[in-house]
Amino acid sequence: MTRLNLQVLAVTMLLTFALIATASLLVAREYQAQSAKHDAQLLANNLAPMLVFEDVSAAQLELTAFARRGGVLEVQVSRLDHSTFAHWLDVGQTDHHLERAPADLAGTSAVVEMHLSSLDVWVPIHLKGELIGSLTVHESLKSLQHTVLRMVGVAAVFIGLAILIAGRLLRWVQKRALAPIVELSRLAENIATSQDFSQRAQIHGADEVGRLSERFNQMLKRVEISQTELNQRLQREQIAGQQFEQLAHQDSLTKLPNRLYFQSALQRHIAHSCQNAVLMALMFIDLDSFKLVNDRHGHDAGDAVLCEVAARMSRVLRSGDVLCRLGGDEFGLILPVVPDEAAAEQLALRLIAAIREPMVLGGHLMPIGATVGLAFCPTDEVEASQLLSAADVAMYAAKRAGKNTFRRANHAASS
Numbered sequence: 001m002t003r004l005n006l007q008v009l010a011v012t013m014l015l016t017f018a019l020i021a022t023a024s025l026l027v028a029r030e031y032q033a034q035s036a037k038h039d040a041q042l043l044a045n046n047l048a049p050m051l052v053f054e055d056v057s058a059a060q061l062e063l064t065a066f067a068r069r070g071g072v073l074e075v076q077v078s079r080l081d082h083s084t085f086a087h088w089l090d091v092g093q094t095d096h097h098l099e100r101a102p103a104d105l106a107g108t109s110a111v112v113e114m115h116l117s118s119l120d121v122w123v124p125i126h127l128k129g130e131l132i133g134s135l136t137v138h139e140s141l142k143s144l145q146h147t148v149l150r151m152v153g154v155a156a157v158f159i160g161l162a163i164l165i166a167g168r169l170l171r172w173v174q175k176r177a178l179a180p181i182v183e184l185s186r187l188a189e190n191i192a193t194s195q196d197f198s199q200r201a202q203i204h205g206a207d208e209v210g211r212l213s214e215r216f217n218q219m220l221k222r223v224e225i226s227q228t229e230l231n232q233r234l235q236r237e238q239i240a241g242q243q244f245e246q247l248a249h250q251d252s253l254t255k256l257p258n259r260l261y262f263q264s265a266l267q268r269h270i271a272h273s274c275q276n277a278v279l280m281a282l283m284f285i286d287l288d289s290f291k292l293v294n295d296r297h298g299h300d301a302g303d304a305v306l307c308e309v310a311a312r313m314s315r316v317l318r319s320g321d322v323l324c325r326l327g328g329d330e331f332g333l334i335l336p337v338v339p340d341e342a343a344a345e346q347l348a349l350r351l352i353a354a355i356r357e358p359m360v361l362g363g364h365l366m367p368i369g370a371t372v373g374l375a376f377c378p379t380d381e382v383e384a385s386q387l388l389s390a391a392d393v394a395m396y397a398a399k400r401a402g403k404n405t406f407r408r409a410n411h412a413a414s415s
């Protein structure tokens with residue numbers, strides 16, 4: 001940017017300089033032409049009597065004196081018949097440059113013709129209004145050109161210096177002016193990377209860049225507020241989602257996992273059992289005489305019994321076992337890995353015994369027991385609904401066998 005500004009400045013200055021130099025040269029040439037014309041006119045007036053009286057030596061002296069003004073290369077006085085009356089030629093000049101006077105010179109006071117490096121002046125010589133001859137002056141413009149060239153040279157040096165100083169000044173000014181914008185851009189990059197919208201730009205002044213920094217900070221503040229609100233909302237929704245998921249998978253009375261959870265857990269553990277060739281046991285547990293509890297002691301007592309049964313069974317189980325309330329007075333228990341069927345049967349007996357322990361609630365002994373149906377994966381079934389159905393059938397077989405006992409699926413044995 002500094003370089004571009006400098007280039008524009010340099011081109012402008014050089015163009016201005018070229019215009020001024022050209023104008024100066026033209027004005028100087030015009031001034032020299034007018035001056036030469038005026039001097040030649042005076043000389044012509046002086047020469048008029050000498051021409052009339054054919055005083056050649058006087059005229060020669062006059063021409064020599066005239067040539068001392070500088071720049072004069074050749075002067076010639078001619079009679080009316082164009083014959084030379086007097087002539088002066090600069091010592092350095094070898095060629096004769098003078099041209100004939102223009103034909104209409106009689107009617108004009110003087111004629112000036114400009115060349116590249118010289119000028120010619122023709123002046124009519126009159127005496128008492130009568131044309132008696134002409135004066136021709138050939139003058140060099142080199143001195144003028146040298147003067148103008150010197151002036152151009154000095155001006156060029158000054159312009160060069162001016163461009164140099166302007167360049168340094170521009171660089172300094174732009175560095176100062178751009179510093180806050182560079183800082184702002186770095187901050188924007190930093191924020192984009194870190195996503196930390198609590199950062200703020202430093203405000204250096206009340207100019208455009210200062211106002212830009214202020215707007216940037218205001219925007220950051222708004223983004224920060226929106227981000228905080230969004231995070232809080234997301235957090236609330238996440239908690240609500242977690243709670244909802246928990247509720248969706250939990251039995252509200254006993255706080256055990258519910259049937260929905262049981263179904264997915266059963267599928268998961270069946271898959272695990274089949275893939276890893278481990279024995280998995282499923283128990284279908286149904287309370288005995290639970291209706292009696294409700295009928296005798298009320299629904300609340302029934303609820304309390306369900307909670308107590310859940311607590312008793314949980315105390316018997318290990319951490320990896322999955323006990324769920326399937327609904328009513330039915331429970332499902334998954335034993336993910338059992339060493340053999342006997343171990344599961346032993347556990348069924350312990351569960352039945354734990355439930356049958358005397359249960360006194362509200363001063364009343366609750367007549368409660370449990371019947372268990374047992375099924376194994378992959379021995380009995382490898383599909384969730386069929387395994388559950390097999391356990392259910394086994395449980396009904398146990399009920400029929402007199403309750404408070406267990407049956408193993410597809411087996412007639414009981415304990």
Ligand SMILES: Nc1nc2c(ncn2[C@@H]2O[C@H](COP(=O)(O)OP(=O)(O)OP(=O)(O)O)[C@@H](O)[C@H]2O)c(=O)[nH]1
Binds near residue numbers: 298299
């Ligand atoms: N208190 C209470 N009772 C429930 C709940 N859900 C189901 N019940 C009752 O539980 C009883 C279960 O009925 P059954 O299993 O047929 O009755 P039971 O007396 O256990 O019969 P057996 O299993 O043959 O011993 C019904 O009376 C239901 O109304 C509940 O959440 N709370």
